[in-house]
Amino acid sequence: MSDLPSFVHITEVGPREGFQFEPPSIQTKDKIRLIDALSETGVPEIECASFANRKVVPQMADALDIAAGITRRSGVVYGSMWLNAKGFLQALDSGLYTPALTFGSASDSFLARNNNTTPDQQIDRQRKLRALYSEHGLGSGPLYLFTAFGCNYEGVIPVEKALHRLSELVAVCEEAGAPPANITLCDTIGAAGPSDVRALVSAVRDRWEYPVALHLHDTRELGIANAMAGLELGVARFDASVGGLGGCPFAGHKSAAGNVATEELALLCDRLGIETGIDIPALTRAAKLAADIVGHPLTSKLALAGVFNRSPEA
Template identity: 35%
Template sequence: MSSLPKQVKIVEVGPRDGLQNERENVPAEIKIELVNRLTTAGFQNIEAAAFVSPKWVPQMATSAEVMAAIKRKPGVIYSALTPNMQGFEAALAAKADEVVIFGSASEAFSQKNINCSIAESIARFEGVAKAAKENGIRLRGSISCAFGCPYQGEVPLDAVADVVGRMRDLGCDEIDIADTIGVATPRKTQAVMERAIREFRVDGLSGHFHDTYGQALANIYASLEVGIAIYHSSVSGLGGCPYAKGATGNVATEDVLYMMQGLGIETGIDLDIVVDAGQFISQFLNRKGASRAGNAIAAKRAA
């Protein structure tokens, strides 16, 4: 058995990726409280906002308000999604520590989603990348559909490698390899990650797995085996996947932390505080959280 990393970084994406598809409005004060609870739990990186058109993503319309009011902890990276220069300017004004740009590894997905080729979509981020560097802001690139696409099915390894190379050339500090529709299985995961490692340093690559088919934890373990030590997760499993009807979205943070604890891998995060945060947001949304570990721990406490 290959040796696993001794410690990993967990990027908490619940406040942005997790909440953005919620139909009912989540007020700014609830988002602020959620981010503050996650900060207290010990996350090094929290995706807190998205500076996108409120017409397309109404849930993120309060991003500036949220960024202005959260209690920031020194050393914690508070990230914001920025699809264009207008978004970047807003993120800069909001004092984001990191801006996130995104592209797809699937040509069909890129055309359907944003009506342009992968190459064109990445080229659009050149201005954002340059401005981030000039302003000393971290730049993260996110690659969707790296393991499969709702329109074209299989995504070739070379297509993933090509986008990793383009993101690297833009100057990304970190690159996320995302299973947007949650179709990956462990061997496929390792093949994709090993191909990505040939294009970018392993300590700058992260795994972003959705749990649509219940494979996310297995895929994280498979990624650990090839040396990936950054993972994205969402408190209480927040976030639906709009391309797979009725599917769960991001892997739940509590489940990832429970597994890391069992493996003896350091995260620096307090699982109990994350469970509380998960219960808090689930109660607000008036539904049971999607984290099995979170629900089990909460039930055990209540017993």
């Protein structure tokens, strides 16, 4: 009935994607404190910061300070994100993990309105970025497809359209002799349902042999059910955000939920018999720390209710 993986790799993206959504007043030392706490929970990879124009994303102006301030624990990968060559070069300087990120948006309207970019310009930029990666000796890296399932401007993205955009991005990687390490399908605004996840994951797999990963948002509460649909197809790599830290600037409501919460995704895996290496109670404590740092409740229900004690008398 299903093809559950035995181990799932969850990348914690809260410090990058979550803090980016909060006011710039969050202090660097608090961001570092959260990353250090996350390091103790068994999450194998943490996206610590993004390297962006500090005028556009002032929340990430302290990315280099974060990279310099965290305590690096052996066995944990400390990653970062960028959207252009300048950001990549800063990331290299930071000493954070810099896989060769290729990315694009399935929605043309999203691209036009949020990045003032045409699809052809997008591919061209990715080709240049990929060449820069090769100059710096980077081989294969992940390929991210944003708005893979839908966007607020275009509505539903048909599978064929997502595949078309992916084929252009895959070509950028393959032509550089660095085929994608994985294809990460992003439900940027929480548009997908489980059937959509099944349809797109299956279509991508039918076309390519690269592993598929999922970056799901829980904007409309289907995130965990969508994750389950992915798990049942054997998807073994996910992004998630501690406590559900962060929101969705594109959902049309300031309070809209953001990424699926890491501890809730880890709980789903646990209850399906899948290993993640994550200490769920420790991660719920980190979620509480994250809520303290941002000064408002986060969306994680598990962090509020606490872990169910399966054997209270044991």
